[in-house]
Amino acid sequence: MSEPPVSHSPGQGGRFQWSGKAAGFLLGVVVFETAAQLLLKGGVGGHVNGSAWLTLMVAGGTAAYMGAFYCWLKALTLLDISVAVPLVSVSLASVAFGGWWFFEEPLGAQRIVGIGLIIAGATVSALFSREEKAWS
Amino acid sequence: MVLILLMSVVIALQLAGQLMIKRGLGRLPAPVRQRNGFRFVAGILSQRLVLFGLGALTLWYLFYLGVLTRFDVSQCFPLSALDTVLFLLAARIFLAEKVPLGRWAGACLIVAGVWLVAHS
Numbered sequence: 001m002s003e004p005p006v007s008h009s010p011g012q013g014g015r016f017q018w019s020g021k022a023a024g025f026l027l028g029v030v031v032f033e034t035a036a037q038l039l040l041k042g043g044v045g046g047h048v049n050g051s052a053w054l055t056l057m058v059a060g061g062t063a064a065y066m067g068a069f070y071c072w073l074k075a076l077t078l079l080d081i082s083v084a085v086p087l088v089s090v091s092l093a094s095v096a097f098g099g100w101w102f103f104e105e106p107l108g109a110q111r112i113v114g115i116g117l118i119i120a121g122a123t124v125s126a127l128f129s130r131e132e133k134a135w136s
Numbered sequence: 137m138v139l140i141l142l143m144s145v146v147i148a149l150q151l152a153g154q155l156m157i158k159r160g161l162g163r164l165p166a167p168v169r170q171r172n173g174f175r176f177v178a179g180i181l182s183q184r185l186v187l188f189g190l191g192a193l194t195l196w197y198l199f200y201l202g203v204l205t206r207f208d209v210s211q212c213f214p215l216s217a218l219d220t221v222l223f224l225l226a227a228r229i230f231l232a233e234k235v236p237l238g239r240w241a242g243a244c245l246i247v248a249g250v251w252l253v254a255h256s
């Protein structure tokens with residue numbers, strides 16, 4: 001059985017559709033993934049009392065991971081993978097920030113610089129993603 | 137040395153899985169890609185490359201869990217952070233994506249940032 005023809009193939013030559021919808025799905029990946037990590041950390045890290053809360057948070061974390069993966073797949077239908085990967089790396093920074101905000105994990109100077117570099121890297125990638133649209 | 141070898145397998149599985157999914161999604165007809173919800177999920181599961189990609193990601197997850205049982209996450213995480221740059225390289229080689237210099241620079245900043253966070 002032959003493969004269906006490629007009617008529009010993002011990533012097969014640098015063309016992709018940068019749009020509000022694509023940005024929304026990438027934001028969804030970051031939000032869901034951050035929520036998943038924090039819910040799982042809250043559930044299994046001894047931050048809640050009672051098995052009902054633990055079950056709820058672990059189930060919520062798993063559901064959030066599924067949401068993140070769905071958004072990731074939808075984003076990949078619109079964007080090159082080399083565009084999407086650096087942008088969703090923001091979740092590494094948001095998880096580190098969330099760990100400090102919700103669980104009072106230490107946030108030293110080195111970690112703050114690291115978070116700053118991740119956000120700067122994603123911003124630089126996003127700027128160059130927009131430029132490529134004009135070239136294609 | 138063993139850790140580097142094992143993490144190379146971890147990263148290779150992740151890259152292979154994501155690239156197969158990406159290529160599989162690109163082969164789907166546009167109406168399927170534009171669906172939402174369960175109809176979208178059902179549609180993409182008809183593509184063999186997407187299924188192979190999901191299989192590779194499942195192996196990646198299990199293999200990574202296995203590595204984490206033998207080594208500290210603080211040892212593994214900085215190595216896995218390299219995947220941002222490797223993703224760009226793989227997309228350039230295997231998917232013929234155009235990767236401007238600025239995006240390489242952005243990815244290098246991200247790897248440096250993750251390394252700092254992991255070692256803090």
